[in-house]
Amino acid sequence: MARRAQPVSPWVGIIAAGFVVAVVIAAFVGISQRIETTTGLRAAEWQAVRFTVWQAFFSALISVVLAVPVARALARRRVPGHTLLVTLLGAPFILPVIVAVLGLLAIFGRNGWLNTALGVVGLPEVSIYGAHGVVLAHVFFNMPLATRLILQGWQSVPAEQFRMVGQLGLTPRMVFRVIEWPILRQVVPGAFALIFVICLTSFAVALTLGGGPRATTIELAIYQAFRFDFDLGRAAVLSLLQLAVAGAAAVLALWILPPIAVQTGRDRAVRRWDAPSPWGDAFWITLVAGFLLLPLLSIALSGLVGLFYMPFSVLTATWTTIWVACVSTVVLLVLALPMAAWLAQAKWGGAEALTLLGLVASPLMIGTGWFILIFPYASPTAFALPVTALINAMMALPFAVRILLPPMRQVFNDYGRLSMGLGLRSLALWRFVLVPRLRPQIGFAAGLTAALSVGDLGVVALFADPDVATLPLQMYRLMGAYRTEAAAGAALVLVALAFGMFWICDAWGRRYAAS
Amino acid sequence: MRGGGGMLRVEGLKIAQGDFALSADFAVERGRRLAVIGPSGAGKSTLLNALGGYIDIASGRIEVDGRDVTDARPDKRGIAMLFQDGNLFPHLTLAQNVGLGIRPALRLNEAETAQVRDALGRVGLAEFADRKPGDVSGGQQSRAALARVLVQAKPLLLLDEPFAALGPALRVEMLDLTSQVARDAGATVLMITHAPEDAERADDLIFVEAGAVAPPAPVGAVLADPPPALRAYLGR
Numbered sequence: 001m002a003r004r005a006q007p008v009s010p011w012v013g014i015i016a017a018g019f020v021v022a023v024v025i026a027a028f029v030g031i032s033q034r035i036e037t038t039t040g041l042r043a044a045e046w047q048a049v050r051f052t053v054w055q056a057f058f059s060a061l062i063s064v065v066l067a068v069p070v071a072r073a074l075a076r077r078r079v080p081g082h083t084l085l086v087t088l089l090g091a092p093f094i095l096p097v098i099v100a101v102l103g104l105l106a107i108f109g110r111n112g113w114l115n116t117a118l119g120v121v122g123l124p125e126v127s128i129y130g131a132h133g134v135v136l137a138h139v140f141f142n143m144p145l146a147t148r149l150i151l152q153g154w155q156s157v158p159a160e161q162f163r164m165v166g167q168l169g170l171t172p173r174m175v176f177r178v179i180e181w182p183i184l185r186q187v188v189p190g191a192f193a194l195i196f197v198i199c200l201t202s203f204a205v206a207l208t209l210g211g212g213p214r215a216t217t218i219e220l221a222i223y224q225a226f227r228f229d230f231d232l233g234r235a236a237v238l239s240l241l242q243l244a245v246a247g248a249a250a251v252l253a254l255w256i257l258p259p260i261a262v263q264t265g266r267d268r269a270v271r272r273w274d275a276p277s278p279w280g281d282a283f284w285i286t287l288v289a290g291f292l293l294l295p296l297l298s299i300a301l302s303g304l305v306g307l308f309y310m311p312f313s314v315l316t317a318t319w320t321t322i323w324v325a326c327v328s329t330v331v332l333l334v335l336a337l338p339m340a341a342w343l344a345q346a347k348w349g350g351a352e353a354l355t356l357l358g359l360v361a362s363p364l365m366i367g368t369g370w371f372i373l374i375f376p377y378a379s380p381t382a383f384a385l386p387v388t389a390l391i392n393a394m395m396a397l398p399f400a401v402r403i404l405l406p407p408m409r410q411v412f413n414d415y416g417r418l419s420m421g422l423g424l425r426s427l428a429l430w431r432f433v434l435v436p437r438l439r440p441q442i443g444f445a446a447g448l449t450a451a452l453s454v455g456d457l458g459v460v461a462l463f464a465d466p467d468v469a470t471l472p473l474q475m476y477r478l479m480g481a482y483r484t485e486a487a488a489g490a491a492l493v494l495v496a497l498a499f500g501m502f503w504i505c506d507a508w509g510r511r512y513a514a515s
Numbered sequence: 516m517r518g519g520g521g522m523l524r525v526e527g528l529k530i531a532q533g534d535f536a537l538s539a540d541f542a543v544e545r546g547r548r549l550a551v552i553g554p555s556g557a558g559k560s561t562l563l564n565a566l567g568g569y570i571d572i573a574s575g576r577i578e579v580d581g582r583d584v585t586d587a588r589p590d591k592r593g594i595a596m597l598f599q600d601g602n603l604f605p606h607l608t609l610a611q612n613v614g615l616g617i618r619p620a621l622r623l624n625e626a627e628t629a630q631v632r633d634a635l636g637r638v639g640l641a642e643f644a645d646r647k648p649g650d651v652s653g654g655q656q657s658r659a660a661l662a663r664v665l666v667q668a669k670p671l672l673l674l675d676e677p678f679a680a681l682g683p684a685l686r687v688e689m690l691d692l693t694s695q696v697a698r699d700a701g702a703t704v705l706m707i708t709h710a711p712e713d714a715e716r717a718d719d720l721i722f723v724e725a726g727a728v729a730p731p732a733p734v735g736a737v738l739a740d741p742p743p744a745l746r747a748y749l750g751r
Binding site: 414415417418420421422423424425427428432433436437 | 564567568569588589590591594595596598601602604606607611615616619620621667
C-alpha cells in the first residue's frame with residue numbers, strides 16, 4: 001500500500017514542537033521540585049485567582065461590547081482618515097505595554113488631562129490605580145483588536161447582500177437580524193475568548209497599575225513571591241495555579257479562537273442603503289479615536305521633551321533590547337515555519353492545540369520553573385537575556401503559527417502536487433516555493449515577534465539584576481524612581497524601536513510580495 | 516525495449532475515497548496518445564492522480580516503462596503531469612519554472628541553461644524567458660508548462676485538462692503543440708478531455724464511468740460504434 005507522499009517532511013516540525021513542549025515540561029519539573037504538600041493554598045492565592053479571572057472576563061466583555069458599535073460604524077461610514085484609523089487599530093497590539101501605561105497615566109492619572117478637566121469643573125478626581133485601572137488598560141489594548149476582528153467579519157459580507165437590502169428596502173432592525181446578527185454570532189465569541197485568554201496572563205499592566213490584595217493577578221503574585229520574599233515554594237504553587245487556570249481556559253476556547261490574518265488595509269467602501277442617522281456612528285468613531293490617539297499623543301509630546309533627560313543606561317538597554325528581539329525573531333522563525341508546514345499537512349486538526357502552549361504556559365510560570373532549575377548550578381541572572389529571548393519567541397508562537405497556517409495550507413493545496421512532481425523537497429522547496437509564497441506572512445509574523453519582544457516586560461523582571469536591563473525594564477525602573485521625564489524619553493525610544501522593527505520585517509514581506 | 520513494449524501497465528488498481536471506489540486494469544503501448552473520457556465525477560482525475568503518485572491507492576500495481584513505480588515518489592515515477600491549474604509558480608520567471616524541470620535546486624550549468632532557452636524557443640517563448648506567469652497570457656502560460664514537460668523528458672505525460680480555461684482555437688493549438696512536444700520527447704500521453712472532438716485527435720480512448728475504467732481501444736472504432744454507456748455520455 002502506497003502512502004501519500006508529502007512535500008515537506010513533517011519531522012522537522014515535530015522536533016520543533018517537541019522542543020517547545022520540552023521547554024514547558026522542564027519548567028514544570030522545576031516547579032514541582034519546590035512544591036511541598038505543606039505549602040497549601042492561602043487566602044491570598046485564591047484572591048489572585050479570583051481577580052485574574054474577574055479582570056480577564058470584564059476586560060474581554062467591555063472590549064467586545066465597545067468594539068461592536070465601533071466596527072459597525074467603521075464598516076458603514078467613510079470618514080476622513082478612515083484608512084489611517086483602521087491601521088491605528090493595529091497599533092496597540094504591538095505597542096509596548098509599559099508605554100501604553102505611561103500614556104494612559106498621562107490622560108487618566110492623578111495629574112492627567114482627565115482629572116485636570118474634572119478639577120476645573122469641580123468634580124472629584126478619579127484614580128487609575130487598582131482593579132478598574134487594570135481593566136481600563138486591557139480595554140485600551142484589546143478593544144482595537146476586537147474591533148478589527150469584528151470589522152473583518154463585517155467586510156466578509158458580500159456587497160450583493162447589501163444591494164439586496166437596498167432593493168428590498170429593509171429596515172435597520174431587519175438588517176440587523178438578517179446580516180449583522182449572524183456575523184456577530186460568528187465573530188464575537190472568538191474575539192471574546194482570545195482577549196480573555198490574553199488577559200489571563202497579564203503581568204505588566206497589573207505590575208504598574210494593579211497591586212495590593214485587590215488587584216493582583218497570578219502572574220504578579222508570582223513576581224512578588226520571587227522579588228519580595230524570594231519564596232520559591234509559593235512562586236511554584238502560583239505557577240501551577242496559573243497553568244491550571246490558563247490551560248482550562250485555552251482548552252475551552254481553542255475551538256472558537258479566530259485565525260489572525262495579515263491586515264491588508266482592505267477597507268473597501270461598500271455602498272450601503274440602510275444606514276440610519278450618522279450621529280451614532282460619529283459618536284463611536286470619535287470615542288475610539290480619542291481613546292486611542294490621546295494617550296499616543298501624550299507619549300509623543302512628553303517623550304520629545306524627555307529625550308534630553310535620558311540617562312546613559314537607556315542607551316545600553318536599547319542595545320540589549322535590539323539583540324534580544326533579533327534572537328527572539330530568529331528562534332521564532334526556526335520554530336514556527338517547520339511547525340506550520342507540519343500542521344498544514346497534518347490530517348489531525350487538533351495538532352494546532354500545541355501552539356496554544358505558548359498562551360497557556362505563561363512567561364512567569366516558565367521563568368519560575370527555569371529559575372528553579374538553573375539556580376542550584378549557576379546564577380540565573382547570567383541567563384536572563386537568553387531565557388527572555390526564548391520565552392518571547394514562545395509567546396509569539398501561537399500568533400505566528402496562526403498567521404502562517406492558512407496560507408501554508410493554501411500553498412500546499414495549490415502547488416503541492418507540482419512541487420512533488422518536480423522533486424522539489426526540503427531546502428529547495430523552502431527556497432523556491434514556500435518562502436516566496438509566504439513572504440508577506442513571514443514578514444508580518446517576524447515583525448510581530450520583534451515588536452512583542454521589544455516591548456516585553458515579563459520574565460526579564462524576574463531574572464535581571466540591576467546591571468542588566470531591557471528597555472521596558474529600564475523604563476519601569478525610571479518610573480519607579482519618579483524620573484518621569486527620563487521615562488517619557490525612554491518610552492518614545494521604545495515605541496520607535498517596536499514600530500521600527502515591526503515595519504522593517506513587514507516591509508521586507510510586502511516588498512516583492514509574490515504576485 | 517523494456518517491459519515488452521508496454522509503456523504503462525496498471526494491474527488490479529483499486530482506490531477507495533469515502534463512498535467512491537475506482538478500479539482499473541489496463542496497459543498502454545509506447546508512444547500512443549490516449550484520451551480519457553467520461554462524465555464528471557466518474558474518476559478520471561482520480562485515476563491520473565493515482566498514476567502520478569499523488570493519492571493513496573488501496574491495492575494494485577503500477578508499472579511505467581517496465582519499472583514498478585507503485586510506491587515511488589511522484590518525481591521518481593517517470594511521469595510528467597499537467598494539472599488543471601497551478602502548473603507554474605507565479606513568483607518565478609518562465610525560465611526558472613522550466614529550469615525546475617531539470618534541477619529542483621535550480622543550479623543549472625551552462626548546457627542546462629541552454630536547454631531551457633531551447634525549450635522555451637521551441638514553444639515560441641524565446642522572448643519571454645524573464646517574464647513571470649502573471650505577465651503573460653493564458654496561452655503563453657500553457658506553452659511555458661509544455662516547455663517544462665520538454666526538459667523533464669519523462670516517458671509518460673499525464674494531462675488533467677490543463678487547457679480547459681482556454682478558448683476553442685487556442686485549445687486546439689495547445690493540443691497540437693502537446694502532440695509535437697510528446698513526439699519530440701518520445702512520450703506516451705494520457706489526457707483527460709470532455710470534448711469528443713478533442714478525443715478524436717488521440718489514437719486510443721479510455722472510457723471511465725462510475726469508477727470503472729474500460730481498457731483502451733482505438734478511437735475511430737469506439738466512436739463509430741460506442742458502447743451504450745459512452746453513447747449516453749456523448750448524447751447520441
